[in-house]
Amino acid sequence: MxxxxxxxxxxxxxxxxxxxxxxxxxxxxxxxxxxxxxxNKCMGCQTCSVACKVLWTREEGEDHQWWMSVNTQxxxxxPKGWEEMGGGWLDGQPVPGHQPGRAxxxxxxxxxxxxxxYGGTGSSTHLRPIDHGDGNTRWGMNWDEDQGGGEYPNSYYxxxxxxxxxxxxxxxxxxxxxxxxxKRHEDGVVLxxxxxxxxxxxxxxxxxxxxxxFNYARNVAQHCIMCFPRLEAGVAPACARxxxxxxxxxxxxDDDESPIHKLVxxxxxxLPLHPEFGTGPNIFYVPPLSPSRLHEDLSIDExxxxxxxxxxxxxxxxxxxxxxDTMRRELARxxxxxxxxxxxxxxxxxxxxxxxxxxxxxxxxxxxxGRVPVRFGRSPSTPTTS
Amino acid sequence: MSVGSLTAxxxxxEALDPDAGAWDAIPSEGVPLVPVPIEAQLNAYVRAAWTGRxxxxxGPVELALARHGDRLLARLSWDGxxxxxxxxxxxxxxxxxxxxxTAPPVTMGTHAEPVTLWQWRDRLASQxxxxxxxxxxxxxxxxxxxxxxxxxxxxxxxxxxxxWSVVLAGPVEALATGSVGVAVWAGANAERAGxxxxxxxxxxxxx
Ligand code: SF4
Ligand code: SF4
Numbered sequence: 001m002x003x004x005x006x007x008x009x010x011x012x013x014x015x016x017x018x019x020x021x022x023x024x025x026x027x028x029x030x031x032x033x034x035x036x037x038x039x040n041k042c043m044g045c046q047t048c049s050v051a052c053k054v055l056w057t058r059e060e061g062e063d064h065q066w067w068m069s070v071n072t073q074x075x076x077x078x079p080k081g082w083e084e085m086g087g088g089w090l091d092g093q094p095v096p097g098h099q100p101g102r103a104x105x106x107x108x109x110x111x112x113x114x115x116x117x118y119g120g121t122g123s124s125t126h127l128r129p130i131d132h133g134d135g136n137t138r139w140g141m142n143w144d145e146d147q148g149g150g151e152y153p154n155s156y157y158x159x160x161x162x163x164x165x166x167x168x169x170x171x172x173x174x175x176x177x178x179x180x181x182x183k184r185h186e187d188g189v190v191l192x193x194x195x196x197x198x199x200x201x202x203x204x205x206x207x208x209x210x211x212x213x214f215n216y217a218r219n220v221a222q223h224c225i226m227c228f229p230r231l232e233a234g235v236a237p238a239c240a241r242x243x244x245x246x247x248x249x250x251x252x253x254d255d256d257e258s259p260i261h262k263l264v265x266x267x268x269x270x271l272p273l274h275p276e277f278g279t280g281p282n283i284f285y286v287p288p289l290s291p292s293r294l295h296e297d298l299s300i301d302e303x304x305x306x307x308x309x310x311x312x313x314x315x316x317x318x319x320x321x322x323x324x325d326t327m328r329r330e331l332a333r334x335x336x337x338x339x340x341x342x343x344x345x346x347x348x349x350x351x352x353x354x355x356x357x358x359x360x361x362x363x364x365x366x367x368x369x370g371r372v373p374v375r376f377g378r379s380p381s382t383p384t385t386s
Numbered sequence: 387m388s389v390g391s392l393t394a395x396x397x398x399x400e401a402l403d404p405d406a407g408a409w410d411a412i413p414s415e416g417v418p419l420v421p422v423p424i425e426a427q428l429n430a431y432v433r434a435a436w437t438g439r440x441x442x443x444x445g446p447v448e449l450a451l452a453r454h455g456d457r458l459l460a461r462l463s464w465d466g467x468x469x470x471x472x473x474x475x476x477x478x479x480x481x482x483x484x485x486x487x488t489a490p491p492v493t494m495g496t497h498a499e500p501v502t503l504w505q506w507r508d509r510l511a512s513q514x515x516x517x518x519x520x521x522x523x524x525x526x527x528x529x530x531x532x533x534x535x536x537x538x539x540x541x542x543x544x545x546x547x548x549x550w551s552v553v554l555a556g557p558v559e560a561l562a563t564g565s566v567g568v569a570v571w572a573g574a575n576a577e578r579a580g581x582x583x584x585x586x587x588x589x590x591x592x593x
Contacts, residue, residue, distance in 0.1 A: 061512070096435040099576075101473050132511075175431035177528035177579045198530050200579035201473070206431045214473075216512040 032168070032188035033226060034253045035240065036263050036270040037161050038286040038346055041247035044159035046070050046142065048239035048248070052163075055238045056225070061217030064108030066141045067224035068239045070161045074149040074311060077162075079104035079210050080139045087171065088208030089278030094171055097205040103135025105213065106143065149311070153298065156306045158288040160315075161248075163239065164211045164224035165272070166190045168280030172223075175206035188282060189226045197221055208277035234360035241355070241362075246348045251356025253282070258356050259345050260284075267342050269323045271316040286346065287312050287320050289327055393592045394451040394458065394561065401452055401459055404544050404551035409461050412450045417568045419445030419583035422527045426493045427580050432528070442583040444570035447478070451566070451591060458558040460504075460566070461551065467574035468548040474573040475508035478552055481524070481567035482560040483588065490587045491567035494580065495524040501567070503530060504554045506541040508573065518543065519554060527580020564591050 052068035071077040079085070079100035087097030109129035116122050129137040148157025166183075170190045173181040180196035181203060183189070192203075199219035204212045212223040227237035235241070240248035251258040253265065263270035263286065270284035290307040292300050305324075312320045330340040345353075352359045392415050401408040421442025427433045448463040466476040481491045482502040488495075495501035503522040519541035522530040537557035544551050565588035571577040 060515075094431040094434050096431075099473065171431065174429055177427075177429060177432060177526075178530060196531060198528070198579060200528060202429075202431055202435070202579070205435060216510060217515060219513065219516055 030254065031186055031252055032254065032282055033166065033231060034251065034260050034264070034282040034284065035237075036249040036260050036284045036286065038247040038249075039158055039160065039288045040286060040346070041245040042070070042159040042161060043245055044070055044072065044145070045244060047242050047244055048161055049141070051238040051242035052224070055227070057222075061215035062213075062222070064102070064105050064136065064141075065213040065215070065222060066107070067211070067213070067222075068161065068163045069141050070159050071142065072145050072148055072157050073160045073315070074157070075144040075147060077144070077160075078106075078139075078141045080106070080143070082210035083274070085210055086208065087206045087210070087277070088274075089169060089171055094174060094206055095208070097208065099201050099205045100210050101135075102216070104139065105141075106136050106139030107141050109137060109140075150306070150308075153294045154306055156290060158290075158307065160273075160285070161239070162209065162211065162273070163283060164190060164207075164226070165209060165279065165281030165283045166224075166226055168282060169278065171206045171208070171279055172203035172212060175202040176200070177202060184228075187226075187228075187231060189228050189231070190223075191225055191228065192221060192223070194218075194220045194222075208274065208279065209281075230362065231358060233362075233365055234358055235362045235365070236355040236358040246351060246354060249354050249356075250358050255356070259353065260356070262342075262345060267326055268319065269326050269342065271319055271323060273315060275317040285316065286327075287316050287323055289324060289331075392449070392451060392589060394453050397452040397454055397459065399454055401454060401461075402540075402542055402553055402555055404461055404463075404542060404553045408452070409450060412452055412461075414448045414450035414461070414463075415589070416446040417449050417585050417589055419447065419568065419570060420492065420586050422492065422494060422569075422580050422582055422584050426527055428526050428529060432580060436581055441572070441575055441577055441581050443575075444572050444577075444583040445568075445585075447568045447570060449566075449568055449589065451561075453558055454555070456558050457555050458561050459553055459555045461553045462506075462568065463549065463551045464570055466508075466545070466548050466550040466570075467572055469574045471508060471510055471573050474571075474576050474578050475510060475513075476550060476573040477505060477507040477571040477578070477582075478550070478554075479503050479505040479569040479571075480554055480560075481569060481584070483563045483565050486563050488563070488565075488588075491569075492584055492586050494527050494529075494569065494584060497525045497529075500525045502533070502536075502560055503569075504539045504541075504556050504560070505530070506543065506552050506554055508543070508550075519556075521556060528578070529580070561591060564593065565589065566591060 049068045057065040069078050085098040088095050116125050116127050131137045150156045178196055178198045180193045197220040212221050215222050236250045240250045249259050251260040253260050264284050270286050272281040290305045292302050293304040293306050295301050330342045334340050397408050400406045450461045452459045460480050462478050488499045500523050503524040506519050519539045521533045521536040521539040523533050524530050539556035541554045567585050569584040571582040
């Protein structure tokens with residue numbers, strides 16, 4: 001797992017803000033890149049997670065890192081119990097948070113291959129993760145997959161893909177004492193200058209989404225970089241491009257014609273996760289509709305959706321009810337033979353309609369080492385295709 | 387604080403080992419430490435997270451200095467964390483003013499008056515590839531940057547129970563102003579960056 005050519009992320013350009021005391025208030029990037037995930041189409045296949053893993057987190061100290069991860073809701077997720085770990089903003093003040101440790105993320109396991117395959121006990125020894133005493137074998141990125149909530153016959157679950165929200169008010173940036181973190185003005189991507197990061201991990205405490213990982217081997221924190229080298233080349237992030245469900249929109253919420261703008265601002269069916277955390281996420285979700293509940297005699301309760309609306313409100317805030325109403329209304333219109341621009345948008349008849357101005361096929365880029373700009377990678381390596 | 391007895395006599399290379407007998411003959415001084423003030427912490431998150439939380443209780447640090455050619459050697463000895471490291475490890479540092487008349491080291495320097503920081507950190511098993519010592523410049527609590535081409539700083543450590551002995555070695559020019567400061571971070575208390583213990587005034591070294 002070495003030499004994947006991942007860039008050393010350094011502060012390479014002007015036009016960002018960050019450093020001590022800068023809350024980012026009012027500094028929202030005009031060209032902020034945003035994403036919308038339509039949860040009605042997510043099947044939990046983790047292709048997005050693996051696309052990111054293959055591209056960005058294959059080097060030393062990154063085994064347990066999943067900058068993109070998909071969890072079953074309701075669930076404890078990753079890191080374990082992250083929603084209860086604090087952080088974010090409240091009334092303009094940062095909220096103290098808990099720094100998730102190695103055991104809470106779990107994963108990144110070493111297995112007893114030697115013992116099983118070469119130790120002469122292969123018929124009696126099971127393949128298992130080796131316990132190094134740091135608790136990492138008791139949890140993992142997708143540990144509570146498909147457990148969900150509710151009681152049979154009204155059990156329910158859905159999938160929630162998560163990555164850094166590249167927030168408009170990134171509390172992680174404000175919490176970093178060494179000024180290593182910053183938000184780019186040109187597209188609002190939140191980055192960290194790894195050469196300036198001192199490994200203090202206040203960013204991990206402060207981020208309410210707990211989407212920052214620590215590289216113990218290199219003593220730096222790391223998180224999703226929104227595939228910024230791809231964005232700069234007009235290529236959509238790997239998680240979005242690889243998603244077989246065709247449900248990840250990429251673009252600018254400021255562009256009136258973009259699907260993102262329409263979903264977030266016009267139809268208001270795409271909502272941020274935990275808006276009460278106060279950081280102004282730029283990743284949005286179309287909440288999941290669900291089938292009706294069943295009565296005890298197994299007749300259908302047409303009035304009550306299987307996923308409790310109050311649970312969805314706890315994730316996406318009170319606007320979730322209006323969003324679901326809009327979706328149901330549009331579905332009814334189409335079922336009655338009508339047309340719905342909203343549903344046509346969510347169906348995504350043409351794959352490239354997802355990606356706004358980021359439709360370049362990475363296979364068409366000149367990838368010879370001399371053509372890779374220095375800031376993209378460790379010369380002379382070549383980025384991985386994804 | 388003026389510690390008249392602290393000098394930096396010439397020693398052999400063996401003094402890079404904190405347990406070397408050479409240190410027995412060199413005078414040392416106990417340097418008391420105080421918490422880096424919470425109001426000096428530069429960002430609202432750190433202040434919010436650590437107000438009312440106990441930190442910076444390490445020290446005193448027994449400090450002795452010596453020279454080996456163009457290298458300054460400093461031996462620090464103090465009671466560290468009694469429990470094995472969790473997320474954070476024990477660490478210690480030497481602070482040097484870059485100009486005469488630099489304000490006391492209690493804030494670990496300021497933007498206007500940067501100070502040099504030689505920092506030693508204990509390492510987890512997964513961190514053995516990292517250097518144990520770093521040459522940094524500090525412009526405030528936890529505002530550390532590597533010093534490009536600042537001269538190599540190395541460290542060797544030993545531990546007896548919870549007591550650390552560490553020898554930090556670096557370019558002797560660091561002592562040009564004749565002053566030195568000490569900082570300690572208690573890993574078991576999640577101390578790091580600007581959350582730690584530091585001496586309130588410079589320690590003067592006899593010429
Ligand atoms: S999700 Fe967390 S790490 Fe990402 S920008 Fe927001 S606060 Fe920072
Ligand atoms: S690749 Fe798409 S469908 Fe699969 S888990 Fe990720 S978002 Fe869901």
